[in-house]
Amino acid sequence: MRIHVDRTRCANHGQCVFAAPGVFSFDDDENLVYDPAPEATPAAEVARAAAACPVRAVTVEGGPA
Amino acid sequence: MSGGPSSIVVVGAGIAGLRTATALRDRGFAGRLVLIGNEPHAPYDRPPLSKEVLTGRLAPEAAALPVPADVEVRSGRAAVRLDRAARRVLLDDGSAQSYEGLVIATGATAVPWPGPTPAQGVLTLRGLDDAARLRAALAEGDPLLVVGGGFLGCEIASAAREAGAPVALVCRDRLPMRRTVGAEVGALVARLQTEAGVSLRTGVTVTGFSGSRRVTGVELSDGTRIRARTVVTALGARPATDWTRGSGLGTHSGGLRCDHRRRALDEEGRPVEGIVVVGDAAAAPHPLPYPGAPSHLVIGHWSGAVDHADTAAATLVGGPPPGPVPPPSFWSDQYGVRVRAVGLPGAADRVEVHEYDPERRRVEISQHRDGRTVGAVTVNRTSRLAAHRARIVAEHGEGVVVG
Numbered sequence: 339m340r341i342h343v344d345r346t347r348c349a350n351h352g353q354c355v356f357a358a359p360g361v362f363s364f365d366d367d368e369n370l371v372y373d374p375a376p377e378a379t380p381a382a383e384v385a386r387a388a389a390a391c392p393v394r395a396v397t398v399e400g401g402p403a
Numbered sequence: 404m405s406g407g408p409s410s411i412v413v414v415g416a417g418i419a420g421l422r423t424a425t426a427l428r429d430r431g432f433a434g435r436l437v438l439i440g441n442e443p444h445a446p447y448d449r450p451p452l453s454k455e456v457l458t459g460r461l462a463p464e465a466a467a468l469p470v471p472a473d474v475e476v477r478s479g480r481a482a483v484r485l486d487r488a489a490r491r492v493l494l495d496d497g498s499a500q501s502y503e504g505l506v507i508a509t510g511a512t513a514v515p516w517p518g519p520t521p522a523q524g525v526l527t528l529r530g531l532d533d534a535a536r537l538r539a540a541l542a543e544g545d546p547l548l549v550v551g552g553g554f555l556g557c558e559i560a561s562a563a564r565e566a567g568a569p570v571a572l573v574c575r576d577r578l579p580m581r582r583t584v585g586a587e588v589g590a591l592v593a594r595l596q597t598e599a600g601v602s603l604r605t606g607v608t609v610t611g612f613s614g615s616r617r618v619t620g621v622e623l624s625d626g627t628r629i630r631a632r633t634v635v636t637a638l639g640a641r642p643a644t645d646w647t648r649g650s651g652l653g654t655h656s657g658g659l660r661c662d663h664r665r666r667a668l669d670e671e672g673r674p675v676e677g678i679v680v681v682g683d684a685a686a687a688p689h690p691l692p693y694p695g696a697p698s699h700l701v702i703g704h705w706s707g708a709v710d711h712a713d714t715a716a717a718t719l720v721g722g723p724p725p726g727p728v729p730p731p732s733f734w735s736d737q738y739g740v741r742v743r744a745v746g747l748p749g750a751a752d753r754v755e756v757h758e759y760d761p762e763r764r765r766v767e768i769s770q771h772r773d774g775r776t777v778g779a780v781t782v783n784r785t786s787r788l789a790a791h792r793a794r795i796v797a798e799h800g801e802g803v804v805v806g
Contacts, residue, residue: 350741350743350783351734351743352743352788352789353732356732357729359789364786365786366786368783368784368785368786386726389422389709390706390709392450392706392734
């Protein structure tokens, strides 16, 4: 599974952080940080994070079958 | 999935209808899936209409949403009646669409001005065509008058200033957006608007319009007048459920009552099999019930439409249990400032101000009712929101929030 966040679209809605806190978070300067290849987080949780993004900044490729 | 519907009709092609259609396919529904939209456009996303589409930074076409390939989209057709006995939806071209499963996702319409207005120059903003008209008016550089100090009115004022138009904003309350996000954030929004050059008039109402054919201005309750060539009213939205009248479905505040599984309820409160309600058309069980709270609530947020889509799909076609339904969340972008909120901040009987720095445009406030966290609002501080949201879920019990 590969995660990509389009930072030109991201507007700090925080929905991905709510949905998959093990993958997405904010640093002290309000920048989104994320694990582009998480191993411990279920694919369904990452999919929910991508679907919840109001500006469709989060894309997910591949993942376990 | 044997025994499930072989055909599902989704009435309403906004985010709620589209996401529910997508969730149905994701759950393996292989039958006929029809999506009916009353606008002559392919499905699109509404939030940019009061922001980037108005300023011109985003072309209206860019608001289009991806539609799964195996969904039949019928655009420009409005549902006019629901015939539950015959399991069909009657459309405004005289045709009927039969269904086995029905998704009601007809959203909401702008509350109209409650009186006569001049024929030209008085607009509302709800759909793509509305946005195109308002954008064209802004492009002429004419003064804009916005009536309504809620999220939509404030965002329109922000976009219009960015587009270079002189703007006046009339707000009935003493502070804009106060009812939904509280006085502190309302005060910051008032400051943003004023600093951006908006003539903000609070605590007054519009009592009448002047202009015979084209609007020339408005009269206010304090006796003053404001001149304008374009007026946009942003008075809120109401569920677009008139077409279901007479079908025996129960309503609450104009929305169609549903249960936690999104099943429509009849007038006696009994679940109706085969019909689910999603998005702004729904009056769903109160997400954070406190003593005295209404049983059902109409919540017109983008995120709610998205959060409930899979629950509704699971109710119609089965499959694995849907994920937890989160508390409500919503946002507003104005003058580059990011207002983000969770829960029901307007329900508070007490607020905690964790940070309030208008100079740096940073706010973190949580809202509480009867000793429990019911909401949180941040401005340019989304990083602080997740912890409050977790408290809302923990203090209300997963059973209630998850449904």
